Amino acid sequence: MIGIENGQYNIGHICSRQQCELGKGAKTAFRWISPRQEIIDYSFADLDAESSRFAQVLQTLGFAPGEILFTFLPKAPEQFFTFLGALKLQVICGTLFSNFGDEAILDRLGDAKAKGVVTKRSFLKKLGRIRDQLPDLEYLIVIDIEQHLATDILSYPALMREASGDFTAPPTPAHTPSVLHYTSGSTGKPKGVLHAHRSVLQQSRTAAEVLQLGDTDIFWCTADQGWVTGTSYGIIGPWSLGVTQIHYGGGYDAKLWFDLLQNEAVTVWYSAPTALRMLMREDAALYRPYRLGALRHIFSVGEPLNPEVINWARLTLGQDIYDTWFQTETGAIMISNRPGIEIRPGSMGLPLPGMEPAIIADDGEILGNDQQGNLCLKSGWPSMFAGYLNNDTVYRQKFKNGYYYTGDTALRDADGYYWFKGRSDDVINTAGHLISPFEVESALLELEEVAESGVIGAPDELLYEKVVAFVHLHKQYAWSKELEVRIRLHVSNRASSIATPQEIIVVGGIPKNKSGKIMRRVLKARYLGQDVGDISTLEE
Amino acid sequence: MELQEKLNEIFCQVFDDDDIRILPEMTANDVEGWDSLSHVNLIVAIESRFGIDFSQKELLTFKDVGDLLNCIRGKIAS
Numbered sequence: 138m139i140g141i142e143n144g145q146y147n148i149g150h151i152c153s154r155q156q157c158e159l160g161k162g163a164k165t166a167f168r169w170i171s172p173r174q175e176i177i178d179y180s181f182a183d184l185d186a187e188s189s190r191f192a193q194v195l196q197t198l199g200f201a202p203g204e205i206l207f208t209f210l211p212k213a214p215e216q217f218f219t220f221l222g223a224l225k226l227q228v229i230c231g232t233l234f235s236n237f238g239d240e241a242i243l244d245r246l247g248d249a250k251a252k253g254v255v256t257k258r259s260f261l262k263k264l265g266r267i268r269d270q271l272p273d274l275e276y277l278i279v280i281d282i283e284q285h286l287a288t289d290i291l292s293y294p295a296l297m298r299e300a301s302g303d304f305t306a307p308p309t310p311a312h313t314p315s316v317l318h319y320t321s322g323s324t325g326k327p328k329g330v331l332h333a334h335r336s337v338l339q340q341s342r343t344a345a346e347v348l349q350l351g352d353t354d355i356f357w358c359t360a361d362q363g364w365v366t367g368t369s370y371g372i373i374g375p376w377s378l379g380v381t382q383i384h385y386g387g388g389y390d391a392k393l394w395f396d397l398l399q400n401e402a403v404t405v406w407y408s409a410p411t412a413l414r415m416l417m418r419e420d421a422a423l424y425r426p427y428r429l430g431a432l433r434h435i436f437s438v439g440e441p442l443n444p445e446v447i448n449w450a451r452l453t454l455g456q457d458i459y460d461t462w463f464q465t466e467t468g469a470i471m472i473s474n475r476p477g478i479e480i481r482p483g484s485m486g487l488p489l490p491g492m493e494p495a496i497i498a499d500d501g502e503i504l505g506n507d508q509q510g511n512l513c514l515k516s517g518w519p520s521m522f523a524g525y526l527n528n529d530t531v532y533r534q535k536f537k538n539g540y541y542y543t544g545d546t547a548l549r550d551a552d553g554y555y556w557f558k559g560r561s562d563d564v565i566n567t568a569g570h571l572i573s574p575f576e577v578e579s580a581l582l583e584l585e586e587v588a589e590s591g592v593i594g595a596p597d598e599l600l601y602e603k604v605v606a607f608v609h610l611h612k613q614y615a616w617s618k619e620l621e622v623r624i625r626l627h628v629s630n631r632a633s634s635i636a637t638p639q640e641i642i643v644v645g646g647i648p649k650n651k652s653g654k655i656m657r658r659v660l661k662a663r664y665l666g667q668d669v670g671d672i673s674t675l676e677e
Numbered sequence: 678m679e680l681q682e683k684l685n686e687i688f689c690q691v692f693d694d695d696d697i698r699i700l701p702e703m704t705a706n707d708v709e710g711w712d713s714l715s716h717v718n719l720i721v722a723i724e725s726r727f728g729i730d731f732s733q734k735e736l737l738t739f740k741d742v743g744d745l746l747n748c749i750r751g752k753i754a755s
Contacts, residue, residue, distance in 0.1 A: 257709070259696060259709050262696075263693060388713075389712075621721060621725070622725045625718045625721060626718060629693075629714075634710065634714040634718070637714060637718060639717075
């Protein structure tokens with residue numbers, strides 16, 4: 138685990154300059170492998186120089202501590218330089234998933250009053266469509282143009298050429314705001330989960346104690362930096378320990394992934410259940426030629442890992458897979474299966490020492506073993522989020538009697554293992570990403586053919602949950618394949634590809650209660666062929 | 678309109694980028710946002726536009742845009 142030196146909690150400093158000061162300047166911080174498999178190695182000295190140069194760029198542009206910069210990029214080396222550079226200047230860095238659509242981007246940039254976005258040329262059109270609704274957005278910094286396009290559309294390479302790079306992070310107290318990720322709820326707009334630089338303590342500790350990262354490891358975290366795993370464990374955790382990572386810019390490809398695991402001699406691999414289930418579906422012969430002797434551990438995060446995947450990995454790869462649990466608000470792993478303790482396949486594992494989870498009933502009673510209830514965490518862990526941006530009311534509602542309510546339901550067995558049971562709200566977990574049914578319903582209602590919509594998550598063998606949309610069409614419209622395409626593309630381009638309904642069901646009406654609220658539990662029960670329960674509040 | 682041009686239009690629509698210029702050798706790694714979920718949108722859009730249906734087996738054989746073009750061409754011809 139890292140040592141905090143002279144009260145300096147700055148994540149950007151700890152992940153780069155501090156590693157150089159510890160004698161790791163020449164060590165590879167990351168091997169960048171482009172989608173076309175071109176390779177560039179960056180040392181910790183490079184990481185420090187590039188991030189410091191970018192911090193100076195931001196300072197020259199007038200960014201001040203506490204202001205907000207976003208990255209809106211596919212995987213790229215500039216993602217890491219700009220993220221750490223912003224944090225060095227104490228600018229808050231938000232990250233956006235590169236497949237977000239207009240509405241999703243607008244919600245996040247607008248709520249955060251973002252001052253700048255680091256992006257790619259191909260995303261300028263998307264940003265241009267919403268730019269006039271973002272009065273606080275002063276700069277678009279584009280990584281793949283050589284010259285500035287306008288006073289507010291700037292070339293990253295040109296800015297970096299003009300900066301001297303002479304920048305040292307100021308002393309940064311633990312509580313200084315750092316990283317911003319938006320997360321979806323079952324109602325309303327996504328909430329900005331704001332973290333503080335102190336989170337590095339927990340991210341570093343869990344990288345060492347759960348992921349078992351040490352000085353000689355080669356670590357591969359497949360998560361996108363648009364999500365919390367991508368920043369907590371694709372950037373902060375490993376680099377705070379001076380661990381070498383690989384970052385691959387391409388998407389899922391079973392053969393290519395195994396080429397990387399073998400040829401890059403990856404020792405610790407952190408991925409997601411959906412990806413692991415996709416690998417499990419491949420022909421077993423694919424894996425036979427590979428020699429993964431360097432690989433010590435495989436970990437998983439995002440949604441519950443089914444025991445079949447663990448059994449497949451034991452048979453095919455000769456490895457266990459350790460499931461870990463955390464969420465955007467917790468900032469770091471809280472509960473996990475991990476080397477050194479018995480794996481209980483299908484369980485979330487055991488809490489980390491020092492973490493105090495509890496299962497609490499809706500009335501506030503702390504429940505005993507084998508009783509299902511709200512999964513809560515005693516507040517005060519180092520990586521606990523500092524607040525929801527501009528939404529203190531909801532932040533306070535998340536805490537009761539000193540416990541943070543995670544929104545998950547679970548139970549604890551007699552041996553202290555926790556078992557995920559579901560969500561206490563309507564949020565959909567598809568392929569490890571939380572989707573707000575409200576956001577999808579809102580996008581659907583923008584189509585002139587759709588009179589009403591209701592969206593649920595339904596069990597899916599690959600994605601854990603799939604997005605299922607119920608639509609009630611205006612009477613003058615009929616269902617057609619063309620309309621299905623329009624619906625899919627509209628949701629994908631307004632929200633994101635992951636929010637696109639996997640199934641669209643045309644219905645004669647959407648069940649609502651007497652105050653007009655969509656009764657998603659009724660839709661879900663009908664979809665699953667279950668008893669719909671109490672429908673006394675259903676609108677006639 | 679050439680088949681490739683028609684398919685190009687669909688790519689622009691699906692991936693929300695008017696600058697896409699498809700080539701037969703292009704793969705998912707060459708188009709921003711071409712992931713497994715947007716691939717479903719692409720396939721549904723192609724089926725709708727050309728009035729064809731792909732089998733599961735055919736879907737597994739597509740390694741690049743060229744494979745997709747050849748399959749569409751074959752289905753239209755038959």
